[in-house]
Amino acid sequence: MLRRLRAFVNSLAEPWFPTLCLRCGVVGTSPCPECSEEFTPAHVVGETAHLDAVVALVVYDEVSRPFIADLKFRGKWATVQAFTPAMSFLLDECIGTERPGPVLTWAPTTPTRARQRGFDQAEVIARHVAHYSGRPVLKLLDRRPGEHQTGRSRSERSTGIHFDPRRPVYGAIVVFDDVVTTGSTLSAAAQALRFAGASAVVGVTLAATPDRPKR
Numbered sequence: 001m002l003r004r005l006r007a008f009v010n011s012l013a014e015p016w017f018p019t020l021c022l023r024c025g026v027v028g029t030s031p032c033p034e035c036s037e038e039f040t041p042a043h044v045v046g047e048t049a050h051l052d053a054v055v056a057l058v059v060y061d062e063v064s065r066p067f068i069a070d071l072k073f074r075g076k077w078a079t080v081q082a083f084t085p086a087m088s089f090l091l092d093e094c095i096g097t098e099r100p101g102p103v104l105t106w107a108p109t110t111p112t113r114a115r116q117r118g119f120d121q122a123e124v125i126a127r128h129v130a131h132y133s134g135r136p137v138l139k140l141l142d143r144r145p146g147e148h149q150t151g152r153s154r155s156e157r158s159t160g161i162h163f164d165p166r167r168p169v170y171g172a173i174v175v176f177d178d179v180v181t182t183g184s185t186l187s188a189a190a191q192a193l194r195f196a197g198a199s200a201v202v203g204v205t206l207a208a209t210p211d212r213p214k215r
């Protein structure tokens with residue numbers, strides 16, 4: 001009886017729903033350290049309008065895609081948790097280690113999508129990195145629903161992405177997103193942040209599609 005009780009108490013120390021690596025199924029983190037070695041590092045991404053720099057942690061390929069999908073569509077935070085230390089380090093390399101340093105924010109997903117999923121993956125990434133690295137994080141942007149096309153520039157009409165700043169900002173701002181493909185989302189976010197007063201905008205993403213031109 002005592003032994004069974006002890007086994008039960010010990011089991012409480014273990015998480016009830018352990019995290020399994022999405023790729024190999026090993027218990028611990030997702031990705032596990034071994035699978036993390038399989039990712040292709042991305043770092044500096046080609047030039048994007050309105051941004052001083054865009055950095056991505058990994059290349060968006062067959063290795064990283066399932067992990068990003070796990071986060072984006074199923075709200076599994078394991079991917080973000082596993083990548084947060086590396087993303088914080090990447091950010092330190094990019095903007096320096098000074099604290100508090102620039103404010104972190106994110107390019108919000110469309111309100112409809114955020115409602116459907118119950119979360120905004122870009123916000124989850126920004127908040128995890130801010131918490132881990134001791135940097136300030138603020139919601140600085142609202143995303144317009146996207147149907148309204150009148151009164152926009154040609155580039156805005158072609159992408160249909162527009163953000164409105166929620167308040168005036170000062171100095172440099174770091175804007176997060178999950179994946180950078182064409183850069184149009186980050187670019188629209190940076191444009192709004194500059195309009196609000198940002199002197200510099202740096203984009204940080206978990207992954208970047210490999211066909212972007214590298215600097």
Ligand SMILES: [Zn+2]
Nearest residue numbers: 021024032035
């Ligand atoms: Zn693994």
